[in-house]
Amino acid sequence: MQIGLYRKLRLKYFISEKRYNLEKFLPEGKKFYCSSARNGLMELIRPLPVKNVLLPAYVPQGIYVPFFREDYKLHYYDVNDDLTLNSKDIENFIIELNITALVVIHYFGYIQDFSSVKQICKKHKVLLIEDCAHVFPCKRSKELNVGSVGDISLFSFNKFLPLPDGAVLCINNTEITTDILYRNSFSNSLAVFLLTINMLMNTLIDNIGKLRHLKKHLIKLNSQIYEKYYHYVNLPKNPVRISRISRYLISRFNYEKLIDDYQQNILLIDKSLRESKLNVPGHYEFGMVLFCIPVIIGKRDDLIYELEKKGIRCTVLEKRWDYAFKNGLSNFPNAASFIKRHCLLPVSLFISQEEAKHIAESVSEIFKNNTNFTQR
Numbered sequence: 001m002q003i004g005l006y007r008k009l010r011l012k013y014f015i016s017e018k019r020y021n022l023e024k025f026l027p028e029g030k031k032f033y034c035s036s037a038r039n040g041l042m043e044l045i046r047p048l049p050v051k052n053v054l055l056p057a058y059v060p061q062g063i064y065v066p067f068f069r070e071d072y073k074l075h076y077y078d079v080n081d082d083l084t085l086n087s088k089d090i091e092n093f094i095i096e097l098n099i100t101a102l103v104v105i106h107y108f109g110y111i112q113d114f115s116s117v118k119q120i121c122k123k124h125k126v127l128l129i130e131d132c133a134h135v136f137p138c139k140r141s142k143e144l145n146v147g148s149v150g151d152i153s154l155f156s157f158n159k160f161l162p163l164p165d166g167a168v169l170c171i172n173n174t175e176i177t178t179d180i181l182y183r184n185s186f187s188n189s190l191a192v193f194l195l196t197i198n199m200l201m202n203t204l205i206d207n208i209g210k211l212r213h214l215k216k217h218l219i220k221l222n223s224q225i226y227e228k229y230y231h232y233v234n235l236p237k238n239p240v241r242i243s244r245i246s247r248y249l250i251s252r253f254n255y256e257k258l259i260d261d262y263q264q265n266i267l268l269i270d271k272s273l274r275e276s277k278l279n280v281p282g283h284y285e286f287g288m289v290l291f292c293i294p295v296i297i298g299k300r301d302d303l304i305y306e307l308e309k310k311g312i313r314c315t316v317l318e319k320r321w322d323y324a325f326k327n328g329l330s331n332f333p334n335a336a337s338f339i340k341r342h343c344l345l346p347v348s349l350f351i352s353q354e355e356a357k358h359i360a361e362s363v364s365e366i367f368k369n370n371t372n373f374t375q376r
């Protein structure tokens, strides 16, 4: 069990003497670190006098909540079926709806080129918010200028690293002069505590072996803890400082080693998915650090079940990502199709070579043996 935990936590990636500087991979300019991207964003969007925002129809709670709580009028645009956007449509919406803020997202860590949207926003004086929460700041993301395009960009560290909180907001537009005043928040501390418990429980669940009954109960309990976390993390209305434990841990990872190993693993899985002719809506380039690998598939529940049988736990991002669909799915057909048909392969910076091989082989095997899967 102890060895299992050691391997799961990949303690070899923690270092003690040398300090790594994540900041060198972030855009230059003013930045502020917050407990979560959402509570920092709320402060930055508060001063806009006209509150009309255009969000992608496939939008996470962490972006929706700040605009909703700051009384913005929410409008949505549909994404393309590969999760890119159509800049001509965006410009039409901006003009028709008198939009003052626009959000674009690098979904799942596939880096997109938003330079044409930037030109449109400049022309119409729209605040561009570049959501890089799924992008891990690294050499490749720096080369591709991720986080430098938006007037404001945001990164969220606990999507990649085992931290209970941590995000950074980068202010690229020098005309934005907001001074950040941090406040203490009891609800945020509670959120940090709950996520710590959730992460520890996840590690325990993954290493519990054959005790299936206990495992089932722990999974249920852990999902309740996770729900509570989301309740409390949304409550602060002002920026909260990143916790001390996360600050300490951020400077203690061996990112170079982590990223080197990770790239090989992702290439392996990506190759296997494409050879199995699966629909992966994103183009992987060597050097990108993905948040997970999305696959679009008709019978996703069957795929999730088959992978589960092989010990691979897939997820879907549907709950807390469905705000645009309150009036049904028909207004945003591409986003609606994605939300109902995607499945996310669980890759993380900490996957081992054996795990990556296992995922790649399992996918090939499933698709060789099941001709009735709708692949596209």
Ligand SMILES: Cc1ncc(COP(=O)(O)O)c(C=O)c1O
Pocket (backbone or CB within 6 Å): 035, 036, 037, 038, 039, 060, 061, 062, 063, 105, 131, 133, 134, 155, 156, 157, 166, 167
């Ligand atoms: C794409 C995306 N953007 C923004 C956020 C918000 O980040 P945070 O949890 O740090 O507020 C999330 C969180 O789930 C996210 O997935």
